[in-house]
Amino acid sequence: MSVALASRRARGLDATGGLRAVSLGALLVGALLVSVVMGVGIGSVPIPTSTVLEVIAQRFGLGGDVSLLDDQIVWQLRMPRVLGAAATGAALALVGVVLQSLTRNDLADPYLLGISGGAAVGAVSVLVLGVSVGGLLATTMLTLGSFLGALGALVAVLVLATGRAGDLPPARTVLAGVAIGQVCAAYTSFVTIMSGDQDAARRVLAWTMGSLAGLRWDSAILLIVVAVVASVAVLAFTSDLDAFAFGESAASSLAVSVNRTRWILLTGTALVTASLVAYTGAIGFVGLVVPHVVRLLVGPSHRRLLPLSALVGAILLVWADTAARSIIDGQEIPIGVVTAVLGAPVFAVLLRRERSR
Amino acid sequence: MMRISRPLATLASFSLLTALTACAGAPSEEKASSPTDGYPVEVTTCGFTSTLDARPTRAITMNQGATEVALALGVEDQLAGTGYIDDAVPAKWKEAYDSVPVLSEQYPDHETVINAKPDFVYGSYISAYDDEAAGSQEQLEKLGIASMTSLFGCGDGDAKPEGGTTFETVWDEVDLVAKAFGVPERADAIRTAQEETLAGLKAEKPGAGIDVFWYDSGDRTPYVGTGEGGPQLILDAVGATNVFADIPHGWTDVAWEKVIAADPDVIVLADASWSTAKEKIAHLKNDPVLSKMRAVKADAFVALPFSETTPGVRLADGAVNVGGQLEKLSR
Numbered sequence: 001m002s003v004a005l006a007s008r009r010a011r012g013l014d015a016t017g018g019l020r021a022v023s024l025g026a027l028l029v030g031a032l033l034v035s036v037v038m039g040v041g042i043g044s045v046p047i048p049t050s051t052v053l054e055v056i057a058q059r060f061g062l063g064g065d066v067s068l069l070d071d072q073i074v075w076q077l078r079m080p081r082v083l084g085a086a087a088t089g090a091a092l093a094l095v096g097v098v099l100q101s102l103t104r105n106d107l108a109d110p111y112l113l114g115i116s117g118g119a120a121v122g123a124v125s126v127l128v129l130g131v132s133v134g135g136l137l138a139t140t141m142l143t144l145g146s147f148l149g150a151l152g153a154l155v156a157v158l159v160l161a162t163g164r165a166g167d168l169p170p171a172r173t174v175l176a177g178v179a180i181g182q183v184c185a186a187y188t189s190f191v192t193i194m195s196g197d198q199d200a201a202r203r204v205l206a207w208t209m210g211s212l213a214g215l216r217w218d219s220a221i222l223l224i225v226v227a228v229v230a231s232v233a234v235l236a237f238t239s240d241l242d243a244f245a246f247g248e249s250a251a252s253s254l255a256v257s258v259n260r261t262r263w264i265l266l267t268g269t270a271l272v273t274a275s276l277v278a279y280t281g282a283i284g285f286v287g288l289v290v291p292h293v294v295r296l297l298v299g300p301s302h303r304r305l306l307p308l309s310a311l312v313g314a315i316l317l318v319w320a321d322t323a324a325r326s327i328i329d330g331q332e333i334p335i336g337v338v339t340a341v342l343g344a345p346v347f348a349v350l351l352r353r354e355r356s357r
Numbered sequence: 358m359m360r361i362s363r364p365l366a367t368l369a370s371f372s373l374l375t376a377l378t379a380c381a382g383a384p385s386e387e388k389a390s391s392p393t394d395g396y397p398v399e400v401t402t403c404g405f406t407s408t409l410d411a412r413p414t415r416a417i418t419m420n421q422g423a424t425e426v427a428l429a430l431g432v433e434d435q436l437a438g439t440g441y442i443d444d445a446v447p448a449k450w451k452e453a454y455d456s457v458p459v460l461s462e463q464y465p466d467h468e469t470v471i472n473a474k475p476d477f478v479y480g481s482y483i484s485a486y487d488d489e490a491a492g493s494q495e496q497l498e499k500l501g502i503a504s505m506t507s508l509f510g511c512g513d514g515d516a517k518p519e520g521g522t523t524f525e526t527v528w529d530e531v532d533l534v535a536k537a538f539g540v541p542e543r544a545d546a547i548r549t550a551q552e553e554t555l556a557g558l559k560a561e562k563p564g565a566g567i568d569v570f571w572y573d574s575g576d577r578t579p580y581v582g583t584g585e586g587g588p589q590l591i592l593d594a595v596g597a598t599n600v601f602a603d604i605p606h607g608w609t610d611v612a613w614e615k616v617i618a619a620d621p622d623v624i625v626l627a628d629a630s631w632s633t634a635k636e637k638i639a640h641l642k643n644d645p646v647l648s649k650m651r652a653v654k655a656d657a658f659v660a661l662p663f664s665e666t667t668p669g670v671r672l673a674d675g676a677v678n679v680g681g682q683l684e685k686l687s688r
Contacts, residue, residue: 043612043614044611044612044614044615045612045614045615045618069617069618072617072646072649073614073617073618076645076646077613077614077617077646078614130631137636137639137640137643138576138636138640139576139577139640200631211577211578213577213578214576214577214578214613216644216645216646217645218645325612331609331610331611332578332610332612
């Protein structure tokens, strides 16, 4: 089947598929809003939904009479965390979609290019070795350290993978990512075991599995900005991504400037991932599985795949984070554990249904 | 930085004095006795029994807690080496500590241990006998090396000792170690001194009516002192209320919102090399939400070395320390 035919067929399906996607989208937006309100209501200190709504109303200047304690917990502690989770989930899912298309690799996820490994190098340097600059707080240092580590790994991967002609072949990029990731993992294990105190291994492991604990408004707003910018930016590339999904020659035959687009998207997604990982640690599964799930539901067209994946990712992470902080009273479970436990069965069911079709 | 009220100070110096005289006076009398007098001695901890046939002269202590019990008993001349100190031993034992070789920053490995030709090995945690550390107790026994673990270190962090986490168990361990080293009367001196210290605190109740949040470490989620560990023993000793007393275990993670809802009067901070009191105060004061807590606004902080907060021979010092600082705050 020729590419032109395939894309015409995809467009032909748009009439019915489009309607389905739009209604699914509306449903997901509603689900996201409900999830946010419910997520804010759940936690160690029980707060009824009516109080949550009252706090939100009061914050938007609509009156209301809530106690300072409720306001502190709902608006200052939980709301930024829940919104931060939504933003992170949306961005991770988007990055996953882009990378899977760009590398034509079903296993591609946001941490493909050694980014989580690089971020871990930075995080461990701060957590275990206590690297610090001036009067910066330990938490700020951790964010900065992981961001710089992620950037370092990205630069190393790009240097390794770029050809003489400035091209960036996907296979070589992925392999370079694996190599850099391994080097980073070796450093992380070495430092943790050799100079870690008894608590260090626990903290490093917790960081590796991701957490949104302690997310306040300043960080949450930054994550939301990253997610919004990423969403708007990738929408400009939907047709390019469709073309990439069919292969490089198809892309170039459709007049996509293959090299330039690939550079922009690879570095762009890597920067997004680096910013996310700096605040939340590496949260697995979302970026890998959400794109597949949504593709099974609405097909491969990126015009639908991107926004719907972002919504599904946001909802998944809001609930995963709510579970992470409330399943065991007072204690935090790493969110990566929850995303895997929540996401894997859903994925398995969808795969089975797909197979039996 | 720390000022202790007069009665407390007298109490503290008195207990220190008794401990010191007990340590300084004893050895000359013992030297006369034969090294096998009173032996064999059997020590059973964490389900493992070792038999010492003679007074150990080349013992190894691992972890800060075990090392400090040995130093408190004044048996440094019977030590061949120490390993794995968390921060620093207190000034009163520094000279004694420095007189013993440090075998390793962390756990000495099996070969290092054997190379030191020990006759007795004493570790705070069961992990001291991992294959990567000193090697299993059975393995050591085959080489004729006796060994024991702290009564508080049988499992991972949360495993409770048989007698419960109490001062009584601390003293039982000191008794056991003193027996192993052949200096049982020094354990009695420590027990008596600490009992007097605690009785003094109980009479004075410097923490009466004060709600305390015990902040051990962590920033995104605080790791707090709960109902069954060293922190609780200290707070009980000074008569203060732990806001998380009803949570089991010695320490656990708790959500910040619970801390805010508890609205404590005073925050006690463990000062550890990996999480200093200064860092924790900076975190509390810089966080937009936590900085609004009453205790943070009022600078109602109490700081003490982490090694005074784990169940062990320095826990009573920790109680005196906290008591003195609470008294100063409430003035």
